[in-house]
Amino acid sequence: MPLRTGSLSRKGVLFLLIPGMFQILVIGVLLRLDYIYESAHELQLRSTRIVTTGHELLALLLDVETGMRGYALTGNPSFLQPYHLAKAKLPREMETLRRYSPGPPPAGSEDVEKRAGEVLAYHERMTALIAAGERARRLRSERCELQFGAAQ
Numbered sequence: 001m002p003l004r005t006g007s008l009s010r011k012g013v014l015f016l017l018i019p020g021m022f023q024i025l026v027i028g029v030l031l032r033l034d035y036i037y038e039s040a041h042e043l044q045l046r047s048t049r050i051v052t053t054g055h056e057l058l059a060l061l062l063d064v065e066t067g068m069r070g071y072a073l074t075g076n077p078s079f080l081q082p083y084h085l086a087k088a089k090l091p092r093e094m095e096t097l098r099r100y101s102p103g104p105p106p107a108g109s110e111d112v113e114k115r116a117g118e119v120l121a122y123h124e125r126m127t128a129l130i131a132a133g134e135r136a137r138r139l140r141s142e143r144c145e146l147q148f149g150a151a152q
Contacts, residue, residue, distance in 0.1 A: 049100045057093050057112065060086040061119055068123045072130055083123065090116060 067083025070076075094113050101109040 046100050050097065053093055053097045053100065054112070057090070057097065057116065060090050060093060061116060064090075064120065064123055068127055071127060075130065080127065083127070087120065090120070 063082040063086035067080050067086070070079030071083070073079075094109070094116065097109045097112060
């Protein structure tokens, strides 16, 4: 003989309440998983943008160097075109790097900006030397850098 522990209405409420609570729990877990997925996706997009911007900055600095070296070798100002184009684009790329770098202050972007500024300042000094007619001094400076830089 089965035991009767509650009324039929009480059993009906429990019959509906237990699956309802389970559904609420499942919905909560699914919402949390969706939040975790969205956060991970946002981090992945941000990381991709930082890496892409880093590659663009490197290419721009290479253009600066290429333009300046062409000018140093020939004395022809038309070789400075990549230098001037890259120099104009660098601030925009640095701003992009600052915007996408995580953390407060932008982690690493200040160091990248400082080093890019040093590279630009160096090439500006060398370009000014060449424009002032000191091309031979500029080329000697480059040779010394290559010789002593390789030794370190």
